[in-house]
Amino acid sequence: MFDNLSERLDGVMKRLRGQGRLTEDNIQESLREVRMALLEADVALPVVKDFIRDVKERALGEEVKRSLTPGQTFVKIVKDELVRVMGEANDALDLSVRPPAVVMVAGLQGAGKTTSVAKLARYLREREKKKVLVVSCDVYRPAAIDQLETLAREVEVDFFPSDTGQKPEAIARAAVDHARKQFHDVLLVDTAGRLHVDEGMMAEVGQLHQALEPAETLFVVDSMTGQDAVNTAHAFNDALPLTGVILTKTDGDARGGAALSIRQITGKPIKFLGTGEKTEALEPFHPDRVASRILGMGDMLSLVEEVERGVDREEADRLTRKLKKGKGFDLEDFRDQMSQLGNMGGIGSIMDKMPGMGGMADKVKGQVDDKDIRRLVAIINSMTPAERRRPDVINGSRKRRIATGSGTQVQDVNRLLKQFKQMQKMMKQVKKKGGMQRMMRQLGGPGGMPPG
Missing domain, CATH: 3.40.50.300 (P-loop containing nucleotide triphosphate hydrolases)
Incomplete structure (x- = not known):
């Protein structure tokens, strides 16, 4: 949700953040673009009018003039007004009555x-x-x-x-x-x-x-x-x-x-x-x-809550203990990790909540989506227990059998094995001192993505 609006507003905010001084002219120009972005997002006209009026009033006031970072202050004003329009805080269900x-x-x-x-x-x-x-x-x-x-x-x-x-x-x-x-x-x-x-x-x-x-x-x-x-x-x-x-x-x-x-x-x-x-x-x-x-700032609170609910702690502890004992990361572990990703709302949901990743969500979904995760799980389920533990034994005839059993193509099986090897390398790094930090840097920072 909000993909189009986020993209339009992101461009406006980036230009303003870099400016050391805001004038009435560049505020007016930015607000024109914000207005168009809101109308294109199908926001009701009376809401757009009130929103632009209130942002303009605050942006031309002392709050921005006195700020050392006026561009960032303007972004904060826009965020505050968005919150006000949508209702300030979460309005939970009130069930404090005599049951039921x-x-x-x-x-x-x-x-x-x-x-x-x-x-x-x-x-x-x-x-x-x-x-x-x-x-x-x-x-x-x-x-x-x-x-x-x-x-x-x-x-x-x-x-x-x-x-x-x-x-x-x-x-x-x-x-x-x-x-x-x-x-x-x-x-x-x-x-x-x-x-x-x-x-x-x-x-x-x-x-x-x-x-x-x-x-x-x-x-x-x-x-x-x-x-x-x-x-x-x-x-x-x-x-x-x-x-x-x-x-x-x-x-x-x-x-x-x-x-x-x-x-x-x-x-x-x-x-x-x-x-x-x-x-x-x-x-x-x-x-x-x-x-x-x-505004592309992410939603780490919701992401943490999703991880708390979606991650199987016992499974995570089991994998940690296994790696510490020196046992390798195998395809059964890979399948369990992919399944847990699905339990957390899938790739798109996670990407939308990561700071600075809103614009990347569609690109990543284009490379790997939730259907791909289900396909990976189906391919691994079509393997024998021995093949999951020792993927090196999977030769051409085995690949054809696995592809037929999972309703996929041999190239899908090849792709999975390649992704698995990438994940295996990363898991070896986790075992080393400072490995987690190194792995996250390779993935692109705190908002890293699984291979694929």
């Missing part, structure tokens, strides 16, 4: 509502240690009820059954009663969607809201719809007392206009970002961290 805390999820059909309910259930179970129950009140689409049941099993939370012959309010009341009796902490309620906003839909979600009296009422909106996302959020906010927004499909949205507009237009905070199709691809929305990403 009811969270009602509304939105248009196709926005990713049911998937977001499952992602949120997983988030609450894994990170907040809550006992979660999910229920579907979408009596118009039997497939929605079946989908939620399947996803509930996947994310390991309880599912309350419902069917198309029931009234949504009756389902909701029965689910609340069940959640109370079974001591669930949170009840997530998936509601019916429509292809567009209409009176019938608004009346129904309004009645459901009255019956549930939820602690949180979240609106799910597809970020790729840009201005339409903001308009739809506004319409729902008029009909429902929304408490927050889940912005979905942000991994496919290169503009990011919805994220920069929703808070200011609706007054409601973005609480979560859907960052992919997997059920773990949901992250809390931190305006300050997102602003850093937009």
Whole structure:
């Protein structure tokens, strides 16, 4: 998300950072470019106007004139204003009510509502240690009820059954009663969607809201719809007392206009970002961290949190002990490292959060993406245990067998073996004194990348 905006702003900020003195002329010129960049990112016009006015006011004030590094001060002002527009700080779910805390999820059909309910259930179970129950009140689409049941099993939370012959309010009341009796902490309620906003839909979600009296009422909106996302959020906010927004499909949205507009237009905070199709691809929305990403400063806090969650500590300790004992780094170790990279959100997610790497993300994705990682794992899984431990025995006939077994080409197997040898060399350096520092320098500094 924000790829196009980041690229445009990066050019403006680089020019300003190098200047020892800022004048009204070069500030005006820079703000014109910032304005164009925001409009191209599909940010709502009223938001753009307010943003430019506030940045200009601060940039022409004493704050910049007195600064020894006026260019950097201007960048800080832009960052501060981005944070203000998006909502200052993370607005977490407020579940401090008598259990079960009811969270009602509304939105248009196709926005990713049911998937977001499952992602949120997983988030609450894994990170907040809550006992979660999910229920579907979408009596118009039997497939929605079946989908939620399947996803509930996947994310390991309880599912309350419902069917198309029931009234949504009756389902909701029965689910609340069940959640109370079974001591669930949170009840997530998936509601019916429509292809567009209409009176019938608004009346129904309004009645459901009255019956549930939820602690949180979240609106799910597809970020790729840009201005339409903001308009739809506004319409729902008029009909429902929304408490927050889940912005979905942000991994496919290169503009990011919805994220920069929703808070200011609706007054409601973005609480979560859907960052992919997997059920773990949901992250809390931190305006300050997102602003850093937009300006190419990275987001090390989120990256550290991802590593904390994604890295298997026991596996990392096992590999360290193995290397210390002098045993070689083999293909099974390589496969485990690649799998853990996938658990951390994949290459793109990691690159986006590394300082100064925002512009590199697409280039790296072009060289190695998450599909490549899955292909590497499939190739290694097609090998025998002996081949994984001693790759030198893999000759031409073995390569053909491995390629056939993994549905790949012999050149893919050759490429993997070449990448593995590069990784093996780096692991040998780690064993030596100061090896880690040397390895990171070869990879290009603290934001180094795995081979490939």
